[in-house]
Structure formats: structure tokens, C-alpha cells
Amino acid sequence: MSGLPSHNQEKKWQSRLDELYKKRLSDMAEHELTIESVHELHEKLMKDTIQIAIEKTESEQGRVPAHFTFFVMGSAGRSEQLFWSDQDHGIIYEQKEEANTEELQSYFLTFGETIVESLEAVGYERCDGNVMASNKKWCKSREDFAEQLNRWLKEDTWENLRYLLTFFDGRVVLGPEEYLADLKQVIFDEIEQNPVLLERFKDNTGRLRNGIGMFGQLLTEETGTYKGTFDLKQLAMFPYVNGMRLLAIQEELQTPETLERFRQLPETIDSIKKYEPSYRKLLEKRLIWQKSIDNYDHIHYLKVSELDSDEKKRLKQWVKEGRELYHKVEKIVGRE
Template identity: 45%
Template sequence: MVSRYEAIKKWRFDKMTTVLTNHTELNRLHDEVMERTVQEAIQKVEGEWGEAPAPFAFFLMGSAGRFEQSIWSDQDHGIIYDGDTKYQAYFLALGEEIRDGLVAVGYEECDGKVMSSNPLWCQSYLDWKGQISSWLEEASWQSLRHFSTFFDSRVLIGKQEYLYELKQWAFSIIRENRELYQRFVDNVDFVQKGVGVFGQLLPELRGERSGSIHLKKTVFFSYVNALRILALKEEIVNPSTISRFEEIPEHMYASIKKYEQEFRELLTYRLRSRKNAKNYKEVHHIPLNTLTKEEKQELKHFMKKGYKLFSETKNIIEKECSTWL
């Protein structure tokens, strides 16, 4: 007998061929696949544990949270429930079933365990408030990385207001500790360079991906990190990089908004260049020997624009921070 997860997986890959070249439609498909999977997991856990003991929100983070997934993606998700900490066992069981269900339909586990099966990412509303406060007060490299992961989030199923209110809580803390803006910049200031001083592409030199460019590390991070920092500063709740471009004020960030078209084109470039990737690891790596001269020039263009965008964002934050001292 075919399991429900296997049926969802088959449906996913049958539909995938129709959306391979359309970023928006592809991400809508991912949402639908994940929502069907999570609903199946909820039903399974309810059959074993009974109904959920409290209202909750299941939310996505990472590229899924930003509505920026490619044809392959791993898992980044969490749970917020409104109730006593004693309910955590139930929601961790749900998180584990969701994790296993998503694996079954084709989403790899997150290497960093950023999943609702991990107690760090499955907490009560009040514990989440404490967790966010702790991350921002500690302001270490690791704690700010965790917070940034959390901030790139949206609710897929459940109470939308829980996540919205937690982000407002975070904004209130940052508003009173404006030096955090500079800490956020410092936290993501290092980006793996993909273009050398002479304009040459710099592929990885070792390992099984030798000769390839890591798209996420050398290209995407510059755009994503820059707009996340500005979203924090302008208290923009929406997590997608495009929505952040759209919502930052024109009169303050006219020079930044000019990079939006590059980012949109980058999303299309990734789909076009990685449409034949066979797994999650492959989707982030482009072997240079598969690119035409024109495609290499296009890749360099995206990299250089991304580095310039981040540099401009960094200068904006540093200039404003200097006026607060």
C-alpha cells in the first residue's frame, strides 16, 4: 500500500516539471507540498496522541521562509504553541513526524537541526519571547545567527499572529539597543568571494565539488544579508528579499532599490542553470565547465552587484550608528 507521504512525493515530482522555469510558481508548489505533508503529520500525531493541547503555529525559515527555494531544498522550520511548557513533548512529537514526513517527500534534514523536532525551535510563545531576548542580549556570532535564521520566517499553518507578535517583540528590543545594527553587519560581513582581483571566477579547489561555484555562499548571501539588515532597521515583518526591497522607503533607500532587478534576475538565473540538478547539494553548485562565456559573465555581474549592495548597506548602517554614539 502506497503511504500518504509517498503519494505526496509522486504528486510533487509530477507537478515539478510544469514550474521549473517560474520562480513564483515553483515556490507555491513547495508551499503546497509542505502544507499537505504537515497536515498529514498532524493527522497522524492526533491519531496517536489526541488533538493538540494548545493552539500553535508551524513556520518556515531559511529559503522556504523567504519564498526563495530552488527545485531542491532542505528543511528549516519551527513551532510556536500558546500554552504551558509541559505541552512541549506533544509538539516535539509533531515536529519529529513533520521532519520525517518532509524527508519522505524529498526535503533533506537541516544539517544544523533547525527543525521543529529540536527543542530550540519548538517552544511555547512565552519561551520564544525569552529565547529571542536571550539571543539579542548575548549578541554573540552564534546567537545572532540563530536570531537571523528565526527572523527570515513566515507561518505556513496555524496562528499567524504568534510570529508577527514575536517579531514586534524583537523590534522593541533592537530599538532600545541600536548598537545591535552594527553587530548584525559584523555577523555577516564575511562573504566567500567568487571573483578574484583580476576578474576571474574563483571555483572551489578541493573536494567533490572542485571546479564549481557555490551559488548561495558567493552570490545569494550578499543580497539576502543586506536586505535582512535593512528590514530589521525599518521593522519590516515580511521575510522575502523581494518584499524587503519593495517595502524599504524609497526616499531613504533609492540607491539600494536599484539592486532589486538584479536579484529577480538572479533567481531566474539559478532556476535556468540548475534545472537539471539531481539533489540538494547539486542545486547550490555550478560547475564552471558547464557554463558558456556569456553565462560566466552574467554570474560575475550578479556577484559584483551583490558585493556592492552589501557594501552600500554596511556604509548606511555605519554612518547612522556613528550619529547615535
Template identity: 45%
Template sequence: MFQTYEEIKRWRHDTMPSVADDHFQLNAFHDQVMYQTVGIAKTKVESEQGTTPAPFAFFLMGSAGRFEQSVWSDQDHGIVFDGVDQKYFLKLGEEISHGLAIVGYELCEGKVMASNSLWCQSVDSFKEQIVGWLEEASWQSLRNFSILFDSRVLNGDEELLLQLKREAFSVLEKEPHLYARLMENFEFIKKGVGVFGQLLPEQRQGMKGEIHLKETAYFPYVNAIRILALRNGVSAAPTLERLVSLADTHPFVNEYEQDFRKLLDFRLRFRKEATNYEKVHLLPIAQLSKQDKQALKYLIKRGNQLFSKAKSVLKEEGAL
């Protein structure tokens, strides 16, 4: 369909306005843009390096992995392969990262990309990495583990990624004390509503008067459902899919699904005109009507409530 990254970039630019009002259409479009980009990268590397030497999966992480991107997004992705030729797949990862940057996805500042050997490994090596992260249980190693868990395959063999998630579930089943460390890791949530019920704007340079939607409103939902998904062996990455999967064992999550959907819609309604990735999560409070402020405060409080309930569930189950 497309021959160059520049063609995909133009398609992305021309089509984005028509899908920016609908969360599901927008994320399906992001998937198509990235899928086409990966296709060009794969063809280019095969022409230079030869046929792909082993089965592999190119997977998305972060908001892309959870099918929760806004209009702008940076890159979070990896490659898992069934073989030993890391050099080939690192080359593929470099080309994919290069292509996605041209198309409109900023390079990840933390280098969570398939061009980084940490995120481009064989199945066996990744399994060892997962065990190592959980054994170390430092803030950074658990953050890396959580990033990997929020993943889904965009191109390639889905079973390879499932093997990694099964390894994670197996370790956590044997070492339930790790949930306490994970919960500590997830609890770093920026406060969005003050003691007097006011929205709390950012105080950082260049952000004053703005509230960081991702850190204050969005993370409590995502983190709460992620820890429950880990506890219940749910391999799906999207928060909405996790909510559906958890509904039978934890019926209370049903009442938060609509809140999370409203939050996704709220973000699109106010930030679809953002001009870059940095600005897409920052919402000027002055832009909001009184009704909008009330709605946002409600959604923030509900997210914090959900996080508290998830923590209570793990305590009741003896995992904390």
C-alpha cells in the same frame, strides 16, 4: 486530498518538471507540497495524542521562509505555540520532519527543525530566547536569531510569529549597538570574483571547478536586505517583499530588485537539473558561456555593492 506521504512524494516528483522554470510557480508548489505534508502529520498526531492543545503556528525558515527555494531544499522550520505543552508540539515537529524527509526534503544537518526543542517553543519562551540570543551576541546566537527572523507561517496563527518579530524589533531599538555585531555576522561572504575579474571556483574536495552560487552570489543580496529589514521593522521574510517594503525609506534598493530576480532565474536555469540538495548550489564554471560568465560576475559585483551600501546606511544612521 492526499492520504500518505508517499502519495505526496509521487506528486512532487511528477509535477516538479512543470514548475522548475519559474521561480514563483516553483516556490508556490513547494509551499503546497509542505502544507499537504503538515496536514497529514497533524492528523496522525491528533489521532494518537489527541486534539492540538493550544493555538500554534508552523513556520518555515531559511530559503523556504524567504520563498526562495530551488528545485531541491533541506528542512528549516519551527513551531511556536500559545501554551505550555511543549511535549505535544515536539511530537508534532518530529512527525512533520519525518514526513517531509519521505516527501523529498532532506533533514537539516544543523537540526533547525520543529523536532528540536530550540525551534519548538511557546511564545513567551521564544521571546526569552530572542532576548538571550541578542544579549549573548555570539556568532552562533546571532546566526540563530537571523535564521528565526527569515521566517513565515505556513500553517497556523500568523500573529504568534509576528509577536516574536516585534520582540526582536523592540530589543534592537533599545540596543542599536547590536547592529554592528549583526553586520559582522553577515559579512562572512565567500569571494566569487578575483582581482583580475575571473570567477573563483571552489577549492574544497569534490567541488573543484564549481562556483558556490549561494555563498558567492546570493548571500550578499539576502544579508544586505535582511539587515535593512531589521533596522526598519519590516517583518516580511521574502527578500523581494522586503525590497518593496524598503523602497520608500531607501529608494536605492529599487535598482537591485531586478538584479536579484535575474540571479534567481540564473540559478534555476542552470541548476534545475541538479540531482540533490548538495549539488543545487554548485555550478560548474565550464558549463557557462562567455556571456553567462559575464552575467554572473555582474550579478556577484552588484550583490557586493548592495551589501556595502546597506553598511553605509547603518553607519550614516549611527547604528554602526
């Protein structure tokens, strides 16, 4: 072990994180508004931040003792983040035969917590559901992760299925791609043996909230902090996201990005591909609508009163098409 870092070293790390946060703010103000440019902004920021976390951990705990993969989930996994985002991530590491299992996990959990603190310092909120590499559930050796996935698949409670769906949107940011790919294959293999799991996944994501009222109006929140706003994430995006994830699981597509899932669909289900342009336009418009929001808490809520009539019309169309897509997917998934 290298012992505790000096006060000066701590200040240097904090100064570097502060600089990254300032750069984030300036990049957000200056960046061209495209899905790709915002994704690149987040990707570079996360990699730079994790590098600082590695240096800090190694100064306190010694060299990283095994190969590892750091992966993100949620909107980050799907490359669909807005300018502000929370943390959803995990670590998969190699279990060396000669290494002490508990010491190895202790090292990576400490590393995970340093990552959480560092990402928080550059503007990423902690995950409310604790889906972070500082949590044992999301920081495991390759073997232990595979065992956990198999357990979740066999004990198919609502919570376990939710964890599996979250995990399936994972995307590698740092480390060997195959660590994550091999674990996704565990899910495919189990579903091949137990196809009823696809029905259970459908049950888990099928409770769609209606975004349009009886008279064709956009349905806004009736009470609470977000009263009068439209929940873009739940009402507009999730039908596309959840539907395409179900198809990706059935078709054994490894890619986590919703847009790429559209592109990789086999020709036998071409009827779904026609919804891809609408989803892309929704993602692009969402960036423009939410650019002025300066904190994560409000990022998914849209002030309908500020939309013009054409924007309202387009949003309603995207909401309708998302529900259409999901209901079509329900008929396709598991039908064999």
C-alpha cells in the same frame, strides 16, 4: 491518548506520503520555471505533508491541545527555494493556563518530529544544524520563544546572533500570523533600546567571500566534492540576502522575502532599490541552471564550465552588484 496506530493505518500514511513524493517529481518536470511557480509547488507540498503529520500525531497523541503556528526559515522563509531543499522550521504554540507545561511541550516536540519525518519522506533533507521543530530551541510556547529571543539578544554571541538572523527570515505556513509577527517585534523593540546590536549583526554577516579573481575570473572550489564548481549560494546570493535582511531589521520590515524587502524599502534609501532587478534575474537564472540537478547536496553549486560566455558575464555582474549592495548597506545600517 489514542494509542498506537494500526499497521494498516501506518501503511496508508506512508502511501499518501509516497504519492506526494511522486507528484513532486512530476510537478518538477512539468512546472513552468518561475520563482512564483516553484514557491507555490513547495507551499502546497508542505501544507499537504503537514496535514498528514497532524493526522498521524492526533491518532497517537490525541487532539492537538493548543493553537499553534508552523513557520519556515532559510530559503523557504524567503520563498527562494530551488526544486530541492532542506528543512528549516519551527513551531510556536499557545500556552494555556490550565495545561501542564511539560506535557504540552512534549506533545509539540513529538508533532515536530512527525513533521520532520514526513517532510523527509517527500524529499526534504533534514537540516544539518537541527533548525527543525523537533528541537526544543525551535519548538516553544509564545512566551518561552519571546524569552529565548531576549536572551539571544542580550547574550550576543556569534551563535545567538546567527539564530536571530535565521529566525528573522521566518514565514508562516500554517496557523496565526501574529504568533510570528509578535516575536519579530520583540527583536525590533530590543534593537530600539540597544542600537549597537545592528553593528553586531553586521559583524556576523560581513565576512564576504570573493567570487571573482584578480583576472576577472569566477572563483571555483579548489578541492573536495565540489571542485571546479561555483558556490552560487555563498558567492552570488548571500550578499543580497544578508544586506536586505540587515535593512529589514533596521527599518522594522516584517516580510521575510528578499524581493519584497526591496519593494518595501523607504524612499530615503532608494539607492538600494536599483539592485532588485539583478537579484530577481539571478534567482530566475539559478532555477534554469540548476533544474537538472536531482539531489539537494549539489543544488547550490554551479558547473562554470557549462556556462556560455554571456552567462559568465552576467553572473560576474550579479556577483559584483551583490557586493556593491552589501557594502552600501554596511554604511546605511546603524549610521543614525
